[in-house]
Amino acid sequence: MKILEVKGLHAGYGTAEVLHDMSFDIKSGGVTSILGPNGAGKSTTFKAIFQLLNIYKGKVYLFGDDITGMATKDIFNKYNVSYVPQEDKFYPNLTVDENLETAALRTKKTKEKTKDTLKEVYDLFPRLLERKNQIAHTLSGGEKQMLAVGRGLMKSPDLLIYDEPTGGLAPVIVNIVFDIMKEITKKGTTVFLAEEKIGQSMKISKEVLLVKNGEIVFDSSKSKQKLTMKKVKSIYM
Amino acid sequence: MIDYIIYAITIACVYAIMGIMLHLQFGLCGVLNFGTAGYFAIGAYSVAILTTLMGYPFIVSVLVGAILCAIVGFLIGKPLSHLSPDFLFIVTLAFGEIVRQLATSEAWLTNGVAGIYPISNPLKFLPFYDIAYLFIVALICGALIFYSIKVRASPFGKLLIGVRDNPLISEYIGKDVAKARLTIFIFGSMIIGVAGSLYAPLLGMVNPAQFGPLVAFVAFISLMVGGKESPFGSILGSIILVFGIIYIFDFLPIPIIQDYKLVFSSVRFVVFGAILILFLRFRPKGLLKGAAL
């Protein structure tokens, strides 16, 4: 089943078009990665999906519904989707606990269930439990990223869209985060992430999209060839 | 009647001087000065104290007032020249109020609430002294209009616009933003002080009540209505306000309400406030857009 479908999307900031004729779809289950170096257009793709910037042409379908032109707030209220943006991943002046609870504020889940999810998140990141009442902007880089992941999980979403889960993290933590991403999919959540770390992301992904200069240059679901590191190097280096 | 008209035009010219300075400060350079009443008061009180009480010549007291205003402008402007306009607004607004309160409390110098009088016209020895005085005020006003047109057309004017629109990039292209702001702030403060000095003999007396927040408010709204980016903006604005609205309210006989004049003197400011809000919303650059100069 196609969870998310993007058709012929042209989008950008102001009058500057950044994405040129993008088309792809995400099928249910597993991790799909949209990969490419900094500035390729990954974050812009996500923002375009959630109607956070100007869409000049093209359509976005979420769970089969056309959401092009819908207000961002309504998309998140209507569908069980989580989005962790690259900037503004959390509220800097709220505590860890409050940040997590706010993420689950508008779900249809019962209070008990939310509490269970909260506990699961804390089990996943014991460090966050230690810093439960700390103001978010005083956390270290890694802890901030954990908080962002945690916020993404609080809704127990069907689809988690995550922009650079490993940005600015130490290598050891990067591996842990990737493991967590895989772990999440086991519970039935489809994960769609954007990453700069192409090689590592490829290992955990079911499907892979490569972007360069705002265009999709490789789509594993449509290509018969298998993506190798050699090919990646030939594209970017 | 003729006397009254000359008097009214002279006052209008004094307000126009203030308006031109606001145009330079806020319209061109984006420096939001809401303390005009304060400088106005300093200028007026300098004349009252130095000329009436101490007997110095008029011109000396005008100069002293201008220098005082420039010093005060420097002291206030210096720490603020690198901060965002809302800070400048708040501080200048407070400054205007403080000057008025000092004028009330420092009775040894200012004679408190009663004020200082009489302030005689410095040209009293001439036969048509009021016309001569008008002539001088109008000359100063004209010179300042000429200057502000010059500024708008000069590289210096472009620099001020650059500072207003985009202070960061102005720094990137090697312009001293803080100095430009401070220069224009001090210059404006000084000339508004001069306007205050010229104002004092017209009224014949000074007291704290004359320098309330309304001075700044009315000056600002004429600027916004007329067009903050045009040197003629505030003049057009004050003409519209004075003749279009104040006149109507003063002479419109509505006998149903008793004391209607008293009521309407307040209602006029309600209308002023509404006009200001409407202009900001729907025509933020005012009537004269000032682009053609």
Add this chain to the structure above:
Amino acid sequence: MILMEGVKKFFGGLKALDIDRIELGTHHVEGIIGPNGAGKSTLIKAILNVDEYEVNSGKITYQGKNLVGKKTWKIARQGIVCSPQAIQEIPSLTVEENLYLAVNKIPEKLTDPFLRTSEMVKKESEKKVEEVMHMFSLDKKCDCAGCDLSTPEKRLLNTARALLMNPKILFLDEPLAGVRGKEREVMQKFIKKAPFPIVLIEHSPDVIWNTCDYVFFMMAGSIKIHGTVNAVRKNKEVIKQYLGV
């Protein structure tokens, strides 16, 4: 040209810059690459001493002269020019006025309007400005207000204005973001031909590999690797970090 030694910059408790020793401006085109948040733009802002970017410690010198603590506009007047990442035009001035504003040293003095008019100033530098306008194909737009330009045109204006500052060294922060087609060619041609050193921050690997002579690779606020473009391109560590193998 610009030497940075032991430069450290913190935001709150976070380390934004930590540079042992680098020299910028020794090659024709130098590229700075690195992942998001590596501190590339911060590096430039620290050199220019933009408001909240004053470094906490370390030395920055330009031809032996100290830059730390100097005012941004003074640094810019020395010929250390930057075309910033965010598009920055002066919206209510025309393209032409935008450019003349950059080329002229206007004293912040009240007497200036009496001494000089825009026309006089125009004559002084007309040739130079027209040349630059032509070079960036902005001449058709010369009377267009800054705010009415399209984003790519604004980027060109940004760079044109920087060029008119007579740079001794030019920093370009993502000059090609959102710029395509003809405008992109114009910009790339300019970068290749410029008669002064250029430091380029750019995401697109093609641009870096094709235009730069020397590349700095930044991560977490420090320069991890630097060398000639071919050396960096083949450097295993860079490939590893860049593609996350």
Add this chain to the structure above:
Amino acid sequence: MFIESLLQGLMVTGPLVIGAIGFTLVFKLDRVMNIAYAEFMTIPAYFLYVLTTSGLDFIPAFILSMLAMGALAVVLYWIFFDGLIKKGASIVTLIITSVGLSFALRYFFGAIFTGAGRGIPVSTQTLFTIERVSYTDLQVAALVCTFLIMFATHFLLTRTKMGREIRAVADSRSLCAIDGISAPRVDSFVWLIAGIFGGFAGCLLATFGSLNPNLGWNTIIFLVAIVVSGGLGNVYGAMVMGIILVEVQTAVTFFTSFEYGNIVAFAVLILTVALKPKGILSRRGKA
């Protein structure tokens, strides 16, 4: 004698701190330096005057006035500010709009209630007298309520869902959209609270002093000095600096005359802005 004056100063001008909190909340959320807040204090005082003179008891009239001001504040926000903020208006436009609104409202009430100052009819009893300074039941109640409201604000911001949403919206409106928080609802709520707080301050100031259309305007500079020196948008800074400045003003008034109180406030304001624009209590590197 001096100490007693300080205590009484806190009782009489202390309610102003609540006004400062209301001003701060609005700034925290919308970045509006709302000069019309002066009128958020004057208008409810007139409500109180009308209600009490037409026979209502003081306390119900007081509560009604506060609530009415809260409702009015929400209406004013939606009419005058919401559109501008959505349009991305500059700080300057917002400030001048609030000034225009302030003058319009002030003279509107000036037109209705012409003439000199009025007093709010209320009967008070002296509770106790220390060193010839007597304290009435109303003054003591005002002081208690002031502290109660401060604690209530703290409770609201840290312990309730709404408080969390307020802080969330102040932090990042875009993230709130992602979390599905309705920002307009939060906006309305904060302006309601700001109006009520303004009402509390205004009604008490009018009761202890006298009521005229300039009531709010005469205190707005003192209020702004509190808010700016407390660190714009910092509620706790406003509380602490509010109490400090109220005491300083009382002390200055005690030793000199009333006018100097405002002058001290102005000195604090300009020194803060010049030396520590982020507020006197701010520490380096903390937002």
